[in-house]
Amino acid sequence: MIEVVLNDRLGKKVRVKCNEDETIGDLKKLVAAQTGTRAENIRIQKWYNIYKDHITLKDYEIHDGMGLELYYN
């Protein structure tokens, strides 16, 4: 289990616990449950790399405590 921090730089900072073998799509669902926006409207990026929904966190090498950028579609 890892904990990921998502920040949208406009006031929303969210810590989400998830498994490493889960996909970005699942992470978006968890973030949506915590922030109240819809999962389809969320975009997770790291600099200009937009993370795709079907790839796991492990494959993106997202570790415990790592920060991701939260944007909206």
Add this chain to the structure above:
Amino acid sequence: MANRTDPLAKNIRGTNPQNLVEKIVRTKIYQHTFWKEQCFGLTAETLVDKAMELDHLGGTFGGNRKPTPFLCLILKMLQIQPEKEIVVEFIKNDDYKYVRILGAFYLRLTGTDVDVYRYLEPLYNDYRKVRQKLSDGRFSLTHVDEVIEELLTKDYSCDIAMPRLKKRWTLEQNGLLEPRKSVLEDDFEEEEEKEENEGIADKSEDEKDHHRKSPERERERDRRRDSHRHRDRDYDRDYDMDRDYDRERGRGRDRDRERDRDHYRERDRDRERGRDRERDRRDRARRRSRSRSRDRKRNETDDVRDRDRDEPKKKKEKKMREDGTDHPDPEIAEQNRLRASLGMKPLKM
């Protein structure tokens, strides 16, 4: 200039009608070429021509969320605000199914609850196929009545949040609407008569209830009657969990050794339970009050379980639920509950 709402247009739901579409989606539509080229200076008449050329419906798609022409026309209708008669004409026309869906969508966004039910429910009888563009860019097959069902029941469609719609039952109670009469009701009645003649009278009750959206009291009564039976089992499991948790966690380390050694002694220990009680003051009162009844129940079930099992297993493993919602750490238990509701597996510790 082109993006401003008609100054003579009324407020819908207390706001500029274009605000029914969210800001981000609206911006995407304004920047799209279809909007800039085709939707400039449209009036109600010319809008009909554009609507007739539609060949699919959908919201936004792709990585950068491009809007479909359907969505652009919806925003255009919100901008120019056609009269209700025109919208009803859109819905009543039979030849162009996408024009129909466009009108139905607009009415769902802007019309009153009674109007929505009155004009959209006849469309349930339209079972023509329509093409829908999904958010990843692929097309999927759906039908007009499925789309109407989505409009009437869900609160989000084609990337637009639907305004709240009162339940049909409420409107029927207030006398504003007639109870729903399905076109299939005649077919059902024929079947009923056939079955009555054959001597099976029970089915007809259930089928009649299907049409009404009224609360089904019979099923509720059955559910209420049986609920206590299930509840007892759950309570037992929870109490046992507390007892086990203290024993396992409180004494810590050598759980495996203790398990093998103490399994057959556990039952005796339960009956005394003097030591456990002193150790855990928080649960003391709760346990004591329930000790006698629980002892009796637990001893019965323990006997059964021990007899069946070949190998002594950790009691904690056996009692834990699969989705981890009864994890001892409350934070993790809550997370697992959320995950279970979303359909995901529990957290791996």
